[in-house]
Amino acid sequence: MLSPKFFKDGFRSANRHRFLLLTGILWMIGVTTWAQPRLDKSFFNGKDLAGWSATDMKYWSVKDGAIVGRANQPVPNNRFLWSSVKVSDFYLSIDVKLEPDDRNAGIQFRSKQADATGQALGYQADMGKDVWGRLYHEHGRQKLDWGDRGEKAVKRGQWNHYEILAVGDRIWTAINGKLAVAIKDPGGDASGQIALQIHSGDPQTVTYKINKLVHNPKVELAGMTEVQLNDQLKRPEDKRQSSLPLKFNPDDVIAFAGGTNIATMRKDGILETLLMAAHPTTKLHLWNLGWDGDTVYEQFRDVGFGSWSKNLDSLGADVVFVQFGQMESLDGEKALPKFIAAYQKLLNEIRKTDRRIVLLSPIPFEPARSHLTPEGKSTNRLTTAPVEQYTYEIKKLAESEGYSFVDLFHPVQSSAAFGSLTTNGMHLNTNGQQLVAELIMKALYQPQEFSNQLAPLRKEILTKNVLWFNYWRPSNWAFLNGDRITQPFSHDWKDKNRRIFPEEMKAFEPLIREAEQRIADEQRKLAPVR
Amino acid sequence: MSFVNTTVLRKIPTGIALLLSLFLSLSGFGQINPMSVSPAETDNSVAAELKSFQLAKGYKIELFASEDLGIADPCAMRWDEKGRLWVLTIPSYPQLEPGKKPVDKLTVLEDRNGDGKADTSWVFADGLMMPLGFELGHGGVYLGEQTELVFLKDTNSDGKADTRQVLMSGFGTHDSHQTLNSFIWSPGGELFFSQGHSIYSRVETAWGIEKADRAAIWRYRPLRRQLDNFLDGSMASVNPWGMNFGEWGEMFHKANDPELFYTVPGLVKTAQRALLPPIGKLVIKGSIIEIIRTKHLPDDLKGDFVIAGYYNNKIERMRVANDSSGYSARLLDPILSSSSRSFRPIDVKVGPDGALYIMDWYNPIIGHYQASMRHPDRDKTHGRIWRITATDRPLVQPPKLAGQPVPVLLDHLKSDEHWVRYQVKRLLAEKPMHEVRPKLTEWVAKLDAKDPNYEHHLMEALGVFESHELVHEALLRQLAKGKEPGARAYAAHVAGRWSDRLADPLAVLEPLINDNHARVRLEALVAVSSVHRPEAMVLATQVLDQPMDKFLTYALNKTAYALQDAWEPALQSGKLAFKKPAHLAWLVSVLPPSWYLPDQYRKLIGTENLTPEVRRNLLLSLAKTGKAADIEFVLSQPSAQTDAVLLENLSKLDVRPVSPIAATSLKNSLLPSKTAEVNMAAIHLARAWKISSTAATINNLAMNNQIDQRVRAEGLKALVELRGRAALPLLQKLVGSAETPRVIRLASLKGLSELDVALAARATVAEMQRSGASVDAMREAIAPLIDQRSGIKALTAELEKTALSKPQARLALEALATKGINAPELSARLNALAEERTIVARKYSSDYVEKLAKAIQEQGNAKRGELIYQANPSCSACHSLNGKGGTIGPNLSAIGRGLSSREIITEVLWPNQNIKEGYNQVQVETKKGEIIQGIKVFETAEVIHIKTTASTKNRVINKKELASQTESGSLMPTGLMDAYSEEDVRDLIRYLSELGSK
Known part of the structure; x- marks a missing residue:
């Protein structure tokens, strides 16, 4: 049985997140005390x-x-x-x-x-x-x-x-x-x-x-x-977390995390649209936390931003789709054990009893698209990177740790369009995003084809995503909550004690809430008429 | 009636002029610079701005375009082949408002009727989000927009971009005035751009994640989608803004700060960071480099670097001359200066007609963080492009380039006009390869070898091949044998670029790294660093066979790191043979392998013809890894008795085992016959390694009144360390005797302070009474004690018992202020001893600032203010004004240009309000109880460098010696003006606000 839902007002969780980001209140980390028996x-x-x-x-x-x-x-x-x-x-x-x-x-x-x-x-x-x-x-x-x-x-x-x-x-x-x-x-x-x-x-x-x-x-x-x-220790047997399909509950907070391929999803919004369309009467909160260059080894965030795992926690994420392994595979097969150990450690940071975690495999490279002309071809590592081995090991990790797993590598590789799904051999173009979105939906047993009927829903999702990005990862972070908050920049020009930048960022919250409502309205239009 | 917010009234003496000794919340040099915040001009018209210009003789200035054509907040401009000017405008800057759509644009300006004034404009791309830089190329526009490098293209020829492709993403946006900027094509068709100090980028590429923390220069090779960054960690300016290439492809970049850099030595790709030395600097900040290469402008200007002096409203000019393998630059008189504080030149380009085009951001506020993001004076509606022509010189007629076939374009590579060649290169790069290759090969074959510019034409041709990623080894080899050093240098550069495709790049580079021209050697060295083979390191070290200079040394050091993965395993397995033993010795001295054994070091140290530096580093490495016998070996070296730097560096190592024999060797360096530097370094070593058997020898030095007093002083400090309280009788004897030289007395005070603050307090007060005749002398007398833990308290207590004269108390107060120490109880006691005068502590309120600002404007007397400033020598303890004064605080020479009087009021009266990073006060306490405060200039895991008011040299403190470290506030104490009347403050700020305005 699932734990009770605390996030009746879905955006409350995002408020909480913002509150944390802006005020720099650290999560209270349980301090291990070496108390005596x-x-x-x-x-x-x-x-x-x-x-x-x-x-x-x-x-x-x-x-x-x-x-x-x-x-x-x-x-x-x-x-x-x-x-x-x-x-x-x-x-x-x-x-x-x-x-x-x-x-x-x-x-x-x-x-x-x-x-x-x-x-x-x-x-x-x-x-x-x-x-x-x-x-x-x-x-x-x-x-x-x-x-x-x-x-x-x-x-x-x-x-x-x-x-x-x-x-x-x-x-x-x-x-x-x-x-x-x-x-x-x-x-x-x-x-x-x-x-x-x-x-x-x-x-x-x-x-x-x-x-x-x-x-x-x-x-x-x-x-x-x-x-x-x-x-003697082993992992618990409960496969509840790893069982697909996932059941989405009303007001579930669903987060996407990974590198550029995840971050770019915010601009296509296809997977999000399909997920929303598959649950026309369920209000879901979808947040893209993808960050270019994130790997299992490093998730760079500026001072005051909060770590990768804390961001997921402060959002109150119930379901997390995580994708790593593509960039890491450039380090070759010898780095695989290090990769898996780092991935496991990273996932341990976000593992929670009532959180469902889905590991998405990396997608294969398309080396021929990594250069613009034949002369531009170079000895980059896309041709030799063992993405498939990385995929296998991620699958094993998912099984032993009780996470869901979606193989994107093999179906993308065997798709007819393979070779034309990325912009640069690494990152999905719109066709690639659509294929991957449909593959993920299939793995969730919620097959859903992307069609023009979904355009109004997608439009609202994209609007929300722009607001979300400008709110979650705004420019001038150094002044908002980084290492330059004492500078006049973020302060009122007359009342120097008043910080107007955080106030401005707060103004995003109703805008995002309204955008979410418009998404819900579009969702409902897709519900079957009784 | 005074408008002062009087909160505290107490008595203090009149004489104390606690002036702007520490004016730290501003900046004017070196570090991260604030841009300026000035009050808006009353008249923002074009005519008014034109009137503000003072132009050098022989030039004329006119408006080319303004807000009338939609130019508001322009931040970058580029020419196209039709002579149209593309202008990026960013009114969304500095921060998009929630719920609003970004309104930034790329606009095209055209002068259709050829009257030298743009008459038509249209928008190529709209709805952009604070992009800071762009360049045309490959039939579209490369644009740096927030996290992305994008490519915009107009596919249906309607003049508007209709496709947008993200090429690379993951660039940092932590500060919206430092995102991707300053786009330019290299002569070989590589796109360069840069990022600033608060930007952290992580970009996924086919070579892995490219990381650039803080300021860095990016290089993008479009056909390969290859992205590399250099000099990250702000190693060559914290805000690079403006790059350019010389006639032979020499790369330069301008910091937004005063410095100018020759970039080439920094183009070695490695994570190892080291500060690149600049080649020259402006007085104050300025960006962009335009190198004058047009017939239209006066001959005298040819080859000069023209720089956009956005900070002091000038168009600056620098002359760059050869300096060994690099260059040096000096500042000449400006071409243009303006009395309008809204004139903000931020881009300079020679145009198709040879005129100089100036992009004017037109804004009283250019400070990103020095003013509120929503400050009403941030101008969002104006922007100008000015055109400077030379009077009495004909304009250049640009050739028709658009739509021309390849052969026609190729012939324009011979043009004298750099503008033409730059455009042609770009056009040839975007022509289909199959068209370019045959025509280019043909063109090269037909070139006249007797043409004085023959090799330059070849160089341009090579660049076209490069831009298509077409390897042409024959042409490369031909150029590598060229007569022109520039040709050979460029060939070396290309050999590096093509190193992954040449059969044997090192063979091409070998003669070049041994070239008789230093710049060729430097380019060859940088090229070698991209060949990841063990033998590449062997070749690189051959550069040591000829004279080295700072650029070569920089690049060679970096190369050792860049190639470490290749050479170190080969060296370990014995597979690497260097041409000369000295080459290996150099390499090991720079980057000692972790597995190197003492015997191997000893063997290398025996190599002939080692430079003192190499020998020293090897001895240090040996001392670091070796046992007692090796320390004996090191200290018995002749250089251990002559090389003070070696001894100093040894003293910074952890304590090493010292045998009696080694100690005896060290005693030789402690003889009075040695130089004072050697004596002092040996004392430091004995002290650091606690070699107590040297105490007697050091004692002899300390008591020897024939030798350098600094040696004696250092000797005393060492005795305190080696003998502890046993040294007290000696110290007390010295400090109590009038015959002891003052320096020795002060050193004794220092020792006493460490051992016993109560004894020291008594001696300090005696010293104050004896020698405290000036602020400086008083400061020297009190420093040893108050820089010690509990010292201030002990001194305060002692002063309760023993009184100072009134003048002495005043001097002591002043000395305290110049040290920047807030010690309320001690100050109170000294105040009581000094008596007199009411002081006023001012509390911040915006009303007060407004009233004072009004008073400054209406009644301020700058002349009187100057007298107040000059009345106190301690101002210059920290601040430089017109070339005189200290450097710990910002340069005040042009402060009035940078800040409005309102800002200056705040900075002077409440220095803690706007502390810039880089000017935070740091206070550390050593384990021995010494307190050091100042500005932290540099910090690593091991050491911290602190700039103090006491010395022009930074204090370098090993973190192992630290007990605590705190960073807070400004070094300039609040309340420095408390002793001043309102009139004094008013006039002083009036004076400051006028600085730099003439």
Whole structure:
């Protein structure tokens, strides 16, 4: 299940972005403190349920120093008992017993209440028949680590010793001293509460005997050191992010990021037009953050602009189309490992539980178009650049990291028009943009042909894009929020303390909002008449 | 009734003339220059402007075109082959208003009736967004527009562009007055343009991403779509604006600042950055280079560089002469000057008739950042093109070029008129290759070898081949053997350009790099740098066999970096053989390979005929990498006892192991028989490497009253370092004795300050009383203590106990001011000691500025102001006026041209309001507690260079020695005018505002 939508007013997110750009307020970066391990004595007092709550307390009690969840009747839906303690980096040790032993329960952590009925959203260390020692993401991404190591370690019908260790984006669990879960989950839930579950279904009793909760724990578990534990880490299994087609929700913020081929899309607007046309009744917010010369290695931005990833965050991007690899392939095959490592690192910066990321492969070069006359031909690197190998590796990266992937390389290369799709051997011309847009739509299972019928919609999109570009990447940035803001240039000529440049830029916001409304109006005209 | 905003009244002495000693928020030289902000002229008519002109004898000036033909805010102009003038106008500048459409245009002006005045105009391209430069070519227009280099074309011949193609994109736009500008074709059909100091570009090309940070020069080869940049990092001006090529293709460029550059040494492509030395400069800023090559203008002007002096409203003139492998330039009297502050020449071109055409931005404000983006005085409606002709000399009749066949065009390559040849080259470049090639080959074959200009014709022909990317090796080789040095130099240049297509470019270049003419060698060297083979480095170093100069040295250094990827692996695997051992020694001395071993250095150091510099660098590298035995070797070298620079540089290395033998060697350099420079450098080394066994020898020097006092002073500083508090008795003895020379007393004070501020404070006050007879002397006396952590506090405390005389207190206050130090408590104490006079702290308000400006205009007395200025010598401590004074603050010679009196008021009274980057105050504190403040001129990861008021030389501080570094505000303290009456301030600013207006 997707997380709630916060951006009812779509432009609010862009406002926020601008606010950040103009005022130079930095994103509060979580500072890692090297705090000492701390035993939390307030977590459970062993006597009563002080500090615990549930929507219906009748299921929960304390007996012999353990928390008991008991249902004498069939349970209509999952029940959770929430601790008020917030955890981020922690170690939890619990002995648990299920009666009868074929029932299901679990320990939520770094979770939050999904709704008023106390349903949980977040990680769950699972227990019960066929799920012992597996990691589930309740109400969200679902199966994250679904191995059977826990099953093998469990003692059915008896007390089982359950341990959870979560540090940063690394999560481990162990059952009876045997490692069960080991995942690295960048962008996953970083903090939240702990809750104990009794599953919906037949009557049951679950007894949770809490041994200890430690904040900022040492990284050791199941007799293994941190290095050994790290060796066990793998990526979560949820392929929700990587599944195409993508579902676009109302007010989704969709961003495009990459180099010149992405940046140029703003002037053709074909992909944007097709996306909007495919969702005639859904308001979508499309922003092009393409920047000439951006690579996985460097995304140059001037002082005060905010980094590539922060720009995406401040926009509140729900869906990000990312394209890299074409320029990088000029470095040849030997640079491929470096490229993939840098790409992975860059994507980790923008990875979020509720953000869908689509990797677009690079397009092939057309070396014959890199010169104007036969005499102008030169030994540039377009002929030898291994774009295809880069494409393969990007695809593998997408698969292992759980991103969507769209192969543009092969269909462009096999298209009849190949050889005439770029202006200079590298950058798509209008025909190329159209082909690529249609290929992307096809990959999204939203095939849509570009036709004259879409011209009015496209016109509004292009108008918005000009406004957006002049707003997002205006000239004179050095004076707007760069290193020259103290100069008289951006100030009122009389009242030197008043900065008129940022005020002027604010005037773009209603203009963009109006342009978006005109786009929505054009979209609606394309909706089928009932 | 005074209009002063009086907020604070207190007593201070009369005598203190805390004048404009530090006038830092303005600029007039060197660094990034502000352009000017003047009040609008009352009469903006053409007639009024004409009246403002003062023209050199023998010329006439007339209007060619104005706003009447739609010319508003013109920023660039280019001729076409029909003699029409294309003008780019940018009223959208400096910043597009939200929701508005850009209205910038490319307009064509035509003089149909031939009366020397444009009568027709039409718009070729409209709706452009603040483009700053363009050039015609390939049947269209190349235009630099914000992030893009675009090509506009009129395909249906209706006079309007109807297609637009983006050729390259990703140029920076961080400052809209520094985007792509100054487009020009090289003689070989390459398009050059430049970007300024706040521009960061990332452009995707088939060769990879081209990155240019800050000011850079771009070269675009259209047929190959190849884009390269040079001199980025603002290595040859922070705002290049205007390039040109000499008769043999020598490239020059003009900074928007005063400097003029010979570009060629900088055309070595490498990420390694180094400042290119300029070849001459104007007094103040100016852009554009037009080289006079027409029969119409007086013979005396021929070959001179004409420059658009937009800042001081002049058309400047420079004469350029040969200087070894490069040139040097000197300023002559201007051709034109104007008393109108809106006359802003920003482009100069000789026209088809041989007249000089001046593009006039016509604007009282040319400052991009010095005035508000929406300042009402930014003129958006005017713009003029002026035409200067020589009286009594016939105009040139331009030939018909449009629509002419190739052979006719080729013959015009023989024209004396550069205008004709430039147009013809461009037209030939856009003709179909299959038409050009046979006719060109034929034309070359038919040339008369006895024609004195034969080789120049060949050179022009080669350029046409180049513009079609047609390699003609035979012609290249012929020119490479030419009689004219220029011909050989141009051949060398082309060999570089074609190096990827010539079978053996190095074979062509070898004789040229050994040419007897230095300029040929320089062009050959730059060409070699583009051949990425190990042997290219071998060839490049052969240039060392003949005399070197600053241009050759610059290019050779860059070449070592440019070719590093090629030569270093070859050298390591032993595959590289240099012609002479000295060549290898030079290379290693410049760019020591990381894998080089001490033994290899020792062997190289043994090479014969090394220059002192090469030897020194090798010894340094050895000292850096070697062990104790190698340090012994270095210090036992004869040069270690004669080469002060070597010892100084050694002292900047990290502490190295020094054996007793090495220390003994160093003691030889500490003998009084050595030069003072060697003594001092050896002392510095002993101090830096903490060689305590030399302390006794240094002590002898310090106590020797026969030798240079500077040596003794440095010796004392070293003893403080080597002996710590054990040196205190010696210092106290020296500082307390009237027999000790003053320099030594001051050095002792410095040592005392480092060791014990309380002791130092007592000694300082004694010194103030003893020798503080002038501001300078007082400043010297207080500097050691107040430049030390807690020094100001200690001095203040000491002055509570020990009083100064009133005059001494006044001098001390003044000394404090010239140091630019804000020390309120110390000032208060000194004020109390000095007594007298009311001071007024003025608070900023726009009303106050308006009132004062009015008073300046109506009652200001410049004569009196000048007296006030001159009454205090400390003004010139920082500012230069008519050639006299310091350089830490901006030149005030023409400040009145640059700034209105309102601006000057703000700069003088509240210097922190508009601090320009490049003039920020920096204050650093060393780990030893020394405080240094001034202007940061340069900073790397390792060192910081600070310009201080204390010395004309920059202080270079190793960052390892730094405890803290803060940058804030202007070095010119607020409140310098507090001691002055309103009348004084009024008259002083009146005086300043008139500077440069005559």
